[in-house]
Amino acid sequence: MSNPHHTEDNSLAGKVQKHTGVKVSRCYQCGKCSAGCPVSSDMDFPPSLLIRKLQTGFPKHEEEVLRSKSIWFCLTCEMCIARCPMEVDIPPMIDYLRGESMRLNKANPAAKNIIRFHKAFLNSIQKTGRLYEMGLIVDYKSRSLNMVQDVVLAPSMFAKGKLKILPELIKDRKNIKQIFQKTLKNKHK
Amino acid sequence: MKLGFYPGCSLEGASREYNESVQAVAEKLGIELVSIPDWNCCGATAAHNLDKELSLSLPARNLALAEEAGLTELVVPCAACYSRFTVTQHELLHDNAMHKKVNEIIGKEYKGTLRILNVIQFIEEYIIDKLEDNMKFEINKKVACYYGCLLVRPNKILNFDRTEDPQTMDVVMKKLGADSIDWAFKTECCGAGFSVSFTEAVGRLSGKIIEDASHRGAEALVVACPMCHSNLDMRRPAMDKYNGKKIDTPVIYITQAIGLALGIDRKKLGLNRHFVPVKLDNFKPYVKKEVVVENTQIMEEI
Ligand code: SF4
Ligand code: SF4
Numbered sequence: 001m002s003n004p005h006h007t008e009d010n011s012l013a014g015k016v017q018k019h020t021g022v023k024v025s026r027c028y029q030c031g032k033c034s035a036g037c038p039v040s041s042d043m044d045f046p047p048s049l050l051i052r053k054l055q056t057g058f059p060k061h062e063e064e065v066l067r068s069k070s071i072w073f074c075l076t077c078e079m080c081i082a083r084c085p086m087e088v089d090i091p092p093m094i095d096y097l098r099g100e101s102m103r104l105n106k107a108n109p110a111a112k113n114i115i116r117f118h119k120a121f122l123n124s125i126q127k128t129g130r131l132y133e134m135g136l137i138v139d140y141k142s143r144s145l146n147m148v149q150d151v152v153l154a155p156s157m158f159a160k161g162k163l164k165i166l167p168e169l170i171k172d173r174k175n176i177k178q179i180f181q182k183t184l185k186n187k188h189k
Numbered sequence: 190m191k192l193g194f195y196p197g198c199s200l201e202g203a204s205r206e207y208n209e210s211v212q213a214v215a216e217k218l219g220i221e222l223v224s225i226p227d228w229n230c231c232g233a234t235a236a237h238n239l240d241k242e243l244s245l246s247l248p249a250r251n252l253a254l255a256e257e258a259g260l261t262e263l264v265v266p267c268a269a270c271y272s273r274f275t276v277t278q279h280e281l282l283h284d285n286a287m288h289k290k291v292n293e294i295i296g297k298e299y300k301g302t303l304r305i306l307n308v309i310q311f312i313e314e315y316i317i318d319k320l321e322d323n324m325k326f327e328i329n330k331k332v333a334c335y336y337g338c339l340l341v342r343p344n345k346i347l348n349f350d351r352t353e354d355p356q357t358m359d360v361v362m363k364k365l366g367a368d369s370i371d372w373a374f375k376t377e378c379c380g381a382g383f384s385v386s387f388t389e390a391v392g393r394l395s396g397k398i399i400e401d402a403s404h405r406g407a408e409a410l411v412v413a414c415p416m417c418h419s420n421l422d423m424r425r426p427a428m429d430k431y432n433g434k435k436i437d438t439p440v441i442y443i444t445q446a447i448g449l450a451l452g453i454d455r456k457k458l459g460l461n462r463h464f465v466p467v468k469l470d471n472f473k474p475y476v477k478k479e480v481v482v483e484n485t486q487i488m489e490e491i
Binding site: 019038039042073075076077078079081082089091095096098099102113114116117118119121122125129130131156157160161168170171172175176178179180182183184 | 198199201202203205227228229230232233234235236237238239240241242243244246247250293294295296338339341342343344352353376377378380381382383385386387390394423461462463464
């Protein structure tokens with residue numbers, strides 16, 4: 001008979017532990033994380049419930065986690081881990097879940113704008129090595145339908161010297177390209 | 190004195206007044222800040238939200254370049270970049286396999302020898318002792334020091350100040366003659382990287398922060414993070430909408446406060462670049478306190 005301690009744990013909780021070292025089984029559901037989380041009310045379920053769903057290991061619950069808004073609305077403010085009596089390190093766990101959710105094409109539609117923004121941001125860095133804010137806004141706005149608000153801010157930002165017309169280019173852009181090729185590009189086709 | 194310096198993208202763009210004030214204060218006190226040659230973006234929220242290896246590799250390239258340039262201490266004023274750098278250093282020094290992998294990805298060797306300082310540590314170690322001899326004014330105002338998330342959390346890695354009621358910024362502001370108040374939102378999140386993609390959340394979170402500070406009589410909020418600053422300053426319309434009233438309490442960087450106390454020109458500190466006008470003035474001229482000299486004679490007699 002195979003030793004249960006040596007079998008690969010294929011549950012989502014098992015993968016979380018393997019990739020981030022976070023053991024969801026430590027959580028005893030006190031709820032402090034959810035009480036302190038600034039975006040609990042925007043989430044479909046707050047951090048402690050996210051953990052509970054991973055603890056059960058039911059495929060239905062794991063699916064709900066990967067398709068949740070919660071993982072995308074998390075701000076990585078680290079309040080949950082600061083207050084957790086069991087030191088369950090939620091933010092890196094959520095980082096991992098976001099990566100999985102993207103990889104498996106399960107990202108929640110409500111997170112569309114957030115993901116578009118992240119992509120536009122990385123796109124800017126990939127090309128120039130640094131963030132080009134004007135380019136980012138144009139790129140993001142063309143990816144989302146949310147046209148108004150920042151186009152309104154842009155002229156006054158420009159007047160205050162806060163927006164540059166031209167991007168800053170670092171010298172070794174090949175190195176940056178290579179970093180993207182070996183990481184993000186490698187995994188998301 | 191020479192120190193390594195990583196400005197980061199915000200300080201070169203939308204938050205350039207932060208950079209201007211850091212530079213102006215350093216110059217006034219004879220500290221030379223040397224930028225990492227050919228530095229790149231740290232990857233910010235976007236990288237760690239989407240890909241762990243990317244989120245470690247982008248900061249690691251900067252750290253490796255800094256080491257190559259012979260720097261031993263690195264000042265990182267942006268709290269978000271600082272957090273990415275410290276987390277990267279921590280992860281790579283505690284995970285050999287990942288360290289090797291990241292070195293391979295960046296095509297450079299990161300050794301892990303750098304000391305990384307956030308702006309408060311920089312002030313504590315290199316500026317605070319010089320204040321008495323250089324201060325021209327006292328910042329005789331009621332201020333609310335706002336730390337946000339990234340300076341104090343995760344405490345296990347940063348090991349910086351108390352997570353719930355930190356004091357380091359308050360100590361600096363008191364030294365400048367300010368009355369730094371006790372208030373409830375010191376370490377609450379401002380909405381961080383959602384400024385553009387989820388502005389309502391920023392309006393709510395930042396709105397509560399500014400409301401509490403102004404309610405308790407603060408004449409300014411003092412911050413040390415460009416992300417907090419641009420949310421609290423630029424997103425004021427969304428915050429006013431959430432609060433149902435207009436609040437015009439300005440938000441200044443701690444380095445701008447120091448600059449004002451040192452008598453540096455307001456424009457040089459970038460105070461003209463804020464969306465919420467910074468009207469603070471009428472500072473009290475600073476008189477160096479007499480140092481009480483112990484009666485050495487009595488000491489000798491004993
Ligand atoms: S604070 Fe920690 S132990 Fe309590 S519910 Fe949250 S994760 Fe579980
Ligand atoms: S890190 Fe995420 S889950 Fe934790 S308290 Fe902050 S927003 Fe909530």
